[in-house]
Amino acid sequence: MRIRLVTNNPHKLAEVSQILAPYGIEVERLGAEKVEVQHDDVAEIAKKAAENLCVRYGDYVVVEDTGLYIEALGGFPGPYAEYVYRTIGLSGVLKLLEGVANRRAVFRCAAALCLGGRVEVFLGEVRGTIAQVPRGIGGFGYDPIFVPEGLGRTYAELGDDVKNKISHRAQAFSKLATWLTTTASKRA
């Protein structure tokens, strides 16, 4: 089985490939233009973007959207995490949290799959905190400053093998894989 992931981020492509490999699902990149509704909820963004692309590209297209919601910053950077990373970077986010005691944050991932003219959305969520300084060399993006609850180490310190079993993205895509290999194959 093969899905077509709409993304321009090579890190996400690699992660999703690693997450889906144990399910025997291959991942191909689809370089389609994603249009997005303005919404704070990644599920809504992924769903609407998929609905738009399903019509043109058909079955097994998957749109992924991820947000990092920092409680003390009113949910910032939320669904605009990639843009914020690219402009003010981790140092900017850490500067915004200088002197802020509440470091709580949530990583949310939504994977929206086109199948049979419908869109199915799968969610993953990991609660955690924002570290005082970047730590670790694994992963990408916010991984050096995100500490999943109870683990005491950042995603970047945990490394790809561990991260890709427990992360927000791992949860969303594992649900998608389970659904594809059970429910969907029964319907076929």
Place this chain on the structure above:
Amino acid sequence: MRIRLVTNNPHKLAEVSQILAPYGIEVERLGAEKVEVQHDDVAEIAKKAAENLCVRYGDYVVVEDTGLYIEALGGFPGPYAEYVYRTIGLSGVLKLLEGVANRRAVFRCAAALCLGGRVEVFLGEVRGTIAQVPRGIGGFGYDPIFVPEGLGRTYAELGDDVKNKISHRAQAFSKLATWLTTTASKRA
């Protein structure tokens, strides 16, 4: 003549109405769902969003997109200025600029108009600096911290009457109005 402005922002609706009144153009709000491409350039965002809406809503629909580009922050908040205002607010933006000598910023506005199955895009741009602290009570959003070049006062201090003659939005919509009342009417 009447345009239909796609916006959920009452301040923008009021400003555009004031800017277009001298041209005899009325402004009505169109509550359509705007889908956006991810792009740093407001012209590209407005154009693509308009193309999408022209098909459904027809002539005289106008999509507006505005960005505030702060040089020292890599262009942040750019086209996500509204979201950033709603989450970290002016205090967050000022915190990011603490200790930063380069306060240069540019306000860019794009107005994309549907007419005769085409989209025409009009641009406005104002260079300036980010103030050390918010000043003035006029306007909305970033107006209390944006000082247009050479004026020494923030948009909020200048007040709506002055702002709506010189602002990024005033420039874009004045061009649109001139085009509508000359070129377009000659073609009709």
